Amino acid sequence: MTSTNAGHTDNGDWLVGNPTGGQLASALWIGSVGLLILGLQPVLLGALYTEGHVSGDELALVATAEMIAIAIGSAIVAMLLSARNMRWKSAILLIILALANWWTAHVATPHMLISARAVAGLAEGGVVAVATELIARSRRAERIGGYFVTIQTLAQSALALLLALYVIPAAGSAGGFIVLAVVCVASLAVAWKVPADYADLPREEHFGNVLTLPSITALLCIFCYFMFFGAVWAFLEPLGAQFGIYSWTVGLMVSASLAAQVLGAMTATVLEARIDHRITIAAIGAIAVASSALLASGPGLTTFWAVALVMGFILLFIVPYQIRLAITADETRTAVLLVPAAQILGLAIGPIAASLLIDGTDFRPVPEFAAACALASVVLLGLFILVSRRRRAIA
Template sequence: MSGEVEAIPEPQPLDLPILYIGVVSLLIAGLQPLVLGGLAEAGRLSASGIGLAATAELLALGLACGVAAAVLKPTGLRAKLALAGLGHAACNLATLWVADAALIGLRGVTGLCAGVMLWSAVGMIARSARPERQAGIFVTVQTIAQLLLAALLPRMVMASWGVDGALVALAAISLTAAAAGLAAPREFAPLPKSEAGGGRLSPLACAGLAAVFLYMAFIVAIWVYLEPLAAAAGLDPGQAHDAVAAALAMQVLGGLAATVAGARLKASHVLIGAGVINLGLVTALSAYPSGILFIGLVAVFGFLWLFVLPFHTALLIGIDPSRRAAMQLGTAQLLGSSAGPLAASLLVGDTDVGAAMKFAAACLAAALALIVAVVAVMARRDPVAETF
């Protein structure tokens, strides 16, 4: 344990404006293929620029969320969130008139604004009396919103106005998030103070954050190479699309399952059990199964993806009851989501997409080892305590 801490005087309830702002901040994570691919088709971004722009935005988002958690006080929330939403809208609109290096830089600035927006949602969840439930609601609503926009934008906006129409639509959504900021709480309760360790994260908390980073690197390293992996397994494009659709549908079910059952499950059991199952999935997918088996394995992968995410919050609060580690959760998840595909891309050649699976398996094994080690240390420190 990181020391005795004060209880949170008034746990933060689920706040709909904050939930909405957090969802808007992460919409781009599900829409990058659509938006960046459209910019490339319009000749404003090269093929290599797609990866650079995606990485710049997600890295900036994660870093801004972490810095905001470390330096911003949870007061004057309405002004801070309204300004972040306005900045996010302005960056989406400004993307209409830039290309190449300027576009990549601007997407990074867009990520900075989104990071402050995400900070508010992370702060709400970290201060909750039932953080795993609020985290489950957040990831489920976030996934549904991404799915709806990914389905609607190409048909209702981009068919007539191209990628510029999508950017204008995203800017309009960001403006609604800025308006939601004016309805947010004026402030959050301060986080409880630890009697040991001051404001610094303990080595155990850092190990927990590293496990989250590695888990997300494992997930996204597989996800971005899913269609090439399907092709290597002999699936035709239609079957590959079916696998992606199955994974997305099961993500929603996974988030819902975590929301409903989260309070009755121990985070350590879920994280270790899901890690073992995921190792089996990676092994099976590495054998390039064909047809329905490949789709079924990917569907289970999608379910576990979102089912596990809320338990990251419970893990970090169990390690560090001051909840400061939990405030860095978004940073660890987003940095892992960026670093995983970036590192995998350095290993994957023109024909060896299987290297992505090997890299993902290594990340997963390391994450699982860290979680097992953290659980063992916590149990040894206080064998009779009820841990996470």
């Protein structure tokens, strides 16, 4: 984003601008509304699958269409549109998202469902950029990023529990999407507390520094990690069903996993300055590989629960360190603006790529594919370290 509003002065906590705590919290909440679907996909898409609205392949297409649209919407708003009139833009995007969720609740065919979720994804990506643009202006972007993922995951966890225990048993998947629409409408009150204009980041043209080998390698590392999680997350309910675990139980696992994500985000927010980001990303990558391997081994209920909780914890624990990785790759912070797009694109490509390996009702290839993605993320981290050292030596 660019902005003509350069009148803000530097502040100790901000590179540019000086938002109040209330303005920051409002922007983070607006962005969190755009990412609610990430925590609710296993519940909502699982309900669509159970109700017979979509097949396994169609479920993957729905998830992929929405995630790709979120990535596109986030990148467009962050990189190409002005940062003026953010309150109006937030309100308009929330209204579009509410309408898309209402539309989803009333569509009758898989093709219309894909279209509705694609529209929703574009609006969701736009409101995500409302938060990430402000985060990029902070001198402690990693810590603010930790707050962001904590807020969004608390909301996801509460809604997942509400939907799994009350809404979907009573009103089905349609009721779940109507609840999301109501949340969007209620959030309009918060939109008017977002800063009206964001000040310019002190950088050159947007794409001038992001197309470097360190930046590309860092973003690919993030992309592969989220492919790992996206593949497993989208197919968690059918994967559990294959091992004799009821969908209601998987719904509880999703809610508990979201609670673990909150714990992971809060822990990372406290520890992010004390642990080297490279060591953390490598260690979590190894845990992701091991977790995927356990899911592929045909686990029992206890192991399935444990893996779901571990995967939930590491998913958001890693985010502040990925933000630091992007800042290290590009000090102009242009790459940081593309971190949400890399994450969400990984969540989008993961399910569709994994679906190509599914044989009928056998979902075991999904965690096997996820393990390969997590391993690729670690390899790309190693490549990033080598490239960065070579560039420093040349400099």
